[in-house]
Amino acid sequence: DVKVTQxxxxxxxxTGEKVFLECVQDMDHENMFWYRQDPGLGLRLIYxxxxxxxxxxxxxxxxxxxxxxxxxxxxxxxxxxSTNQTSMYLCxxxxxxxxxxxFGPGTRLLVL
Amino acid sequence: xxxxKQSPQSLIVQKGGISIINCAYENTAFDYFPWYxxxxxxxxxxxxxxRPDVSEKKEGRFTISFNKSAKQFSLHIMDSQPGDSATYxxxxxxxxxxxxxxGSGTKLNVKP
Numbered sequence: 001d002v003k004v005t006q007x008x009x010x011x012x013x014x015t016g017e018k019v020f021l022e023c024v025q026d027m028d029h030e031n032m033f034w035y036r037q038d039p040g041l042g043l044r045l046i047y048x049x050x051x052x053x054x055x056x057x058x059x060x061x062x063x064x065x066x067x068x069x070x071x072x073x074x075x076x077x078x079x080x081x082s083t084n085q086t087s088m089y090l091c092x093x094x095x096x097x098x099x100x101x102x103f104g105p106g107t108r109l110l111v112l
Numbered sequence: 113x114x115x116x117k118q119s120p121q122s123l124i125v126q127k128g129g130i131s132i133i134n135c136a137y138e139n140t141a142f143d144y145f146p147w148y149x150x151x152x153x154x155x156x157x158x159x160x161x162x163r164p165d166v167s168e169k170k171e172g173r174f175t176i177s178f179n180k181s182a183k184q185f186s187l188h189i190m191d192s193q194p195g196d197s198a199t200y201x202x203x204x205x206x207x208x209x210x211x212x213x214x215g216s217g218t219k220l221n222v223k224p
Contacts, residue, residue, distance in 0.1 A: 004155070031210050040121065042201060042216040043156070050210055058211070090155055094210075100146070101212060103155030 003027070004104035006091050012110045019078040021107050023091030030096060032074035034066060037088040037106070049074055081111045115139060116204050118215025125222050131189040133218045135202035138183065142204040146212075147176065147187050150199045159200070160187070192222045
């Protein structure tokens with residue numbers, strides 16, 4: 001079974017803090033994704049990566065950056081957290097395009 | 113601009129009834145249409161998917177109906193059960209392209 005794990009289930013941070021969200025997949029997948037999920041807006045793509053050190057912006061990259069130094073690990077970084085970044089963050093991986101995306105359980109982030 | 117529009121936002125169905133969730137898309141180049149199911153506290157998981165060369169795909173109680181000319185597709189859950197209560201997301205993507213465009217989600221509640 002594919003397993004995608006996220007470092008935290010819940011996080012509470014202060015405005016202006018630097019926040020790291022970590023994601024690890026154990027199936028040697030090429031592609032990894034970061035989404036945020038908000039009520040009524042569905043899943044919106046923040047960034048994705050199709051190879052180590054490669055990244056592409058999704059639909060809402062502002063205020064975020066990513067890092068993929070190893071194939072199995074994809075990190076989302078909030079350089080200076082703001083209250084409008086309070087959300088559920090979901091990481092996913094897939095073996096290739098048009099393939100199933102496997103999601104982690106999500107990290108619920110609250111920025112105060 | 114939302115690439116995939118999903119309705120309804122929420123749905124209440126009696127046990128044994130049929131649940132129907134609809135999605136519409138604009139980009140005629142989309143050629144892969146998955147549905148994801150998300151239980152509370154979990155990440156979304158692939159439920160069923162269809163390619164536009166067929167008009168219907170059935171897996172157990174779950175059926176996708178696809179209308180290419182109308183640019184619409186829908187999920188039908190026959191004999192709905194309380195265990196089907198979850199949030200459902202439709203999505204669309206392009207061949208050889210890693211981005212999935214998700215609908216806004218439908219929260220289904222199946223009453224016993």
